[in-house]
Amino acid sequence: MGSDGGGRPRLERSRRAGRNAREEILDAAAELFTNNGYASTSTRRIADAVGIRQASLYHHFATKDDILDALLAGTIDEPLQLAAELLAESSPAPARLHTLVVGDVSHLCAGTWNLGVLYLLPELRVDRFAEFRSRREELRDRYRRLADAAIAECGGPPAAGDLPFRLVESVINIRSDDHWCPPDQAWTVAEGALRTLGYQGDFEVLRDRSAERLGLCRGRQSTR
């Protein structure tokens, strides 16, 4: 623990979560960005929170925007990959969308910091974040493709194709308002998302399938 990997000795022992200096910087920045605001947080303050010199921080991230970009990427890389895998499969669309929603909500609820609140920052509108915006738009599009397929299979309302993605991201607001996510939130949202598309099949079967696929404990039955 005497080095942060940047070639500089630590000012003090680590006090952050993370396996190495890069992860500790990301953890400290996530806490400060979500609790104090992005504009109000300096790289100096992040370095102080990790217990390293500012010069050591710059060894890992050249700018504060680079830290934000890495944090944002961490919120969508995993669901993007899951969505790509599910789109390549051939099982019924409602089942695949259910799995995507459960996986993504679980991911959004699992992080120590509620990073999704950063999606609405005006700072993200600049070119520096064009790649992140495009990847999040790609995730939204993958949701929509699965949702549109589910609507077609269920004879549901064609206009509803964007609602599952929106319901998933609403867990960011729940975490912000309540400071936690109920343990069954992923299952509640997945069932709600399918219902918006007109799905009226057996949710028990979907829950079993998603739990097995994702290696999760199955959510409680929420239907009567």
Next chain:
Amino acid sequence: MGSDGGGRPRLERSRRAGRNAREEILDAAAELFTNNGYASTSTRRIADAVGIRQASLYHHFATKDDILDALLAGTIDEPLQLAAELLAESSPAPARLHTLVVGDVSHLCAGTWNLGVLYLLPELRVDRFAEFRSRREELRDRYRRLADAAIAECGGPPAAGDLPFRLVESVINIRSDDHWCPPDQAWTVAEGALRTLGYQGDFEVLRDRSAERLGLCRGRQSTR
């Protein structure tokens, strides 16, 4: 137009939307808070954007937080009132919830600036905004009471009671991502919200009733 109502002559003619100086200050602040960020916007910059002296701005709002509080109140006063009226009525809960969702989404989409993005500001966690947080929580509770009644009437999933409120606020994210709301968004969200609660009745009837109650043009039929 020669006075801002604060007893000081204007530096120049108004260039903002608003019937008086107070409304012009709110409009300028809303633009700057949503486009540049709350922390990055000074009262000096707001006064400059209105074309008044900073001292005149302080005649209307003692602090920047007071401006933010007035803007936030404007996003929920109307739906809170509508929800109170609907809760006092005795028609079926799904119909009343449909009307609340259509009215609230229309209200969130109608404002010039997407003020809902400010709900996630860490600055709102301090005591100064306790009243706003409590009023927004009251709105959420009114949604939940109508939703729970609708779930009971439909035999729907008990865990879904918070989803309509969440779907409504998701139009904030749609506006942020797409820079507009589709004209049918209120009707799409209202139908989606009812479906999450297990409602499978006639959406035509609900649309007619909500359109009449709210004095709106009825949304296009989105079901097949």
